Amino acid sequence: MAGLSGDQVLEIDDKTEDIQNNINKDSNCDSNLTNREVTDKAGLVVRGEENSNNNNQGGERDMAPPASNSIHRSGSRPQLDLSKAAIQGSSEERDPTILLPNQSDDISHLALDIGGSLIKLVYFSRHEDRSIDDKRKKTVKERLGISNGNRRSYPILGGRLHFVKFETSKLNECLDFISSKQLHRGGIDSHHWNSEAPANENAVIKKATGGGAYKFADLFKERLGVSIDKEDEMDCLVAGANFLLKAIRHEAFTHMEGHKEFVQLDHNDLFPYLLVNIGSGVSMIKVDGDGKFQRVSGTNVGGGTYWGLGRLLTKCKSFDELLELSQRGDNRTIDMLVGDIYGGMDYSKLPPSILKSSQIGLSASTIASSFGKAISDKKELEDYRPEDISLSLLRMISYNIGQISYLNALRFGLKRIFFGGFFIRGHAYTMDTISFAVHFWSQGEAQAMFLRHEGFLGALGAFMSYEKHGLDDLMVHQLVERFPMGAPYTGGKIHGPPLGDLNEKASIVGFCDIWPESINPLEINGPGLGLSCSKRISWMEKFVLKGTEITAPVPMAPPGTTGLGGFEVPSSRGGTLRSDASALNVGVLHLVPTLEVFPLLANPKMYEPNTIDLSDHSELEYWFTVLSEHLPDLVDKAVASEGGTDDAKRRGDAFARAFSAHLARLMEEPAAYGKLGLANLLELREECLREFQFHDAYRSIKQRENEASLAVLPDLLMELDCMDEEARLLTLIEGVLAANIFDWGSRACVDLYHKGTIIEIYRMSRNKMQRPWRVDDFDLFKERMLGSEGKKPQPHNRALLFVDNSGADVVLGMLPLARELIRRGTEVVLVANSLPALNDVTAMELPDIVAEAAKHCDILRRAAEAGGLLVDAMNNTLDGSKENASSVPLMVVENGCGSPCIDLRQVSSELAAAAKDADLIILEGMGRALHTNFNAQFKCEALKLAMVKNQRLAEKLIKGKIYDCVCRYEPAN
Ligand SMILES: Nc1ncnc2c1ncn2[C@@H]1O[C@H](COP(=O)(O)OP(=O)(O)O)[C@@H](O)[C@H]1O
């Protein structure tokens, strides 16, 4: 336990990462600015007031010393040594357990930028090693032709870069934080990239930049035993900016008149640009390339001026308070406007005989002189509203910086100006004001852009200055911002009344109220599949019997306590500057070195994963409600998955708060974390769960559904084998669609589970799948598979089956389909999640499922052996033969993601390799085939299969109803 001083006490638990370490004991999550913050991009409330004023006060002198020395940074950083990918321990046996490239030197996991106002920290944390079975992976890699020599073999989803900040005046808190997280241990002297590695504290060196790197070096040595290696501040700013602009897709954006738009930057056309860092003071740097820059100007009127003067004039206690005041201010009471001087007239309306230049265009409302009214009035400071003072000050400083920036851009013919530094604080009005100034003075020629990691450029640059870590060599998509998680959300105590026994909700009621009329529940006792097989008790009857196990409530904690206690339905706030940044971490980048663009995308540049764009506010509101309403059930499952312990309940509560707060934040500012689509929201939820140590909330649910399904699989396969080709293919596709109902992510399906009716409904839909489906290309697909007019088509070479849910979905739906393809001579690659998401099956779980299925099916067994899925059984096959060598293989690869949706711009290298020889893609499930990729075009044939388990989506996407099915077949593009 490391007690932190100040008004926020953090509880530290050494054993756990981020969140648990730092759950705020104070239940007031909305406390105003706290001493320790994580990247705060909050406060994007757009003022209704017109911002058409401009600052006509030219001639402001840059009082800062014009340091115009040109620094050229060495570009000879060591390259990423991909050939030495075996990182720790025995590389033969284990996949590397770290994500950063393995070099002989270690990698830093902490760098600091200690500025005049704020200390910025960038640190790296490692994910757990969750790589899937090594032997299997090795065989798959051999099959796919991936050798360690030319391919990266780092585990997927291996680490995160965190961004945290503290007030410089609260240095002690920063030191406590570093110490609590053991960030001062390890480093360039240790040989293992591992927080457990013994550290010779005397030799630990940390990179730091900013004035405090000099000023506080002794304190760091004394308190943490750390020697500070000082890095040039400008050097770091530029390195950080270049890195972000190249590596993060939605890093830069424009902000004009309240409208934020992300800009797509061409990496080959990035330079030159002007970097304006608005910290306590302002630096203006002309950047010509990596390590090539020149500090061309600056101004001493910066963030420190606003905060310093503002504090004196308004008595505000915090920067945020000052900024918030400005939002309610009216600067006309204190600024002297053109109209004040010219008797209410626009300067441009003066008679032509007087007006020499008609180009100036100064309206009456233009600020002629900031604070100018204060000279003529007989007023004292107390007579002015602090709100007005704050706004006047903010405008004065923002316009001034915008103007000087433009003049410097003009000096060097630069069109693009990127603004960083914490003065901006993601504040809409500040950005609008700066943008206005740049736009106004350049007459639209120059563009002001802002950076999402605005204040961390220096710290990131310092982080990257560690020799040989190779971070700067990582390409786009390798460092991705998945979602802004990682550092603690200050969840607070559980409060609110404990719920009763959650098990009560399992009472079984009828299902007719849910199921659409088109499928009549009364027909469930009908003639089964209408087949001539002689089995009296069909597999389905057995499965129904198993149903009670599937729908039984998950084991929960003793009644009376629950993880739901303190959960609050998110509510949107408006009108004030958000202080949530102190509670929400919006500063984490995930380091995912193995991610690649899926090679079968027809047009990667045009590819947009999201089908539903949430820029329409009513759409966002709808999904906000859906996800909020689903939250109690999710927390219930998550807490149960961890045994319902008190700790789990506390984390469940904190998760609910954090997720709700993120949702609320996004409602207010949808682009807060980058461009927002539905897939991002769903991913946010998974990331948030992981953040609170819920690594697999549906673990036991998945297990029991798998078991029930595997128990009846042999009988299903037998039934299928009794059919002719055509009936079988149709039954297989029906089987996939029907089983997609086992979805714990859909509110409607969760209701069916809880009512105990889901199995019946599944049975019903398998028995009677009315065609045509809402989207029904089955006949086309059938023709491709079976041919027409007696012509046998060429079987597919390799099919990638993107599988979805555990249980019936994968076992009774996708596996039988895979088996059919294998039987026809097509290699099958099952593509599954790298990390759990809802009840989706993961790549790590699949080999066991396949192995179990293979026990009763020769086709699957041989294929699984050939694909390396049954490595242990290879010398011990059912009949002892070695026939697997000639069999068509069944393989499993991980997709590189941990969400119900898939962004095909970022897939695992394994999947990318598997895709090379594939000529058929089958995307299954709502997440993978509808929310994302519904409109994706592929170079090869694609089949998109899903049951639509959401009414609104059904209406919007297919003009249909809930539980309608989609079978979309698209020939190669
Ligand atoms: N919580 C905060 N406390 C103090 N200043 C803040 C805060 N948030 C934003 N600021 C603004 O950011 C400025 C510091 O920006 P920063 O980029 O960190 O520069 P420096 O490296 O000089 O500290 C402050 O002068 C102030 O204008």
Ligand SMILES: CC(C)(COP(=O)(O)O)[C@@H](O)C(=O)NCCC(=O)O
């Ligand atoms: C999360 C899901 C995409 C999972 O569906 P799946 O991919 O398993 O078919 C889906 O359950 C979903 O969109 N749920 C949210 C909408 C709702 O509750 O209706």
Ligand SMILES: [Mn+2]
């Ligand atoms: Mn799913």
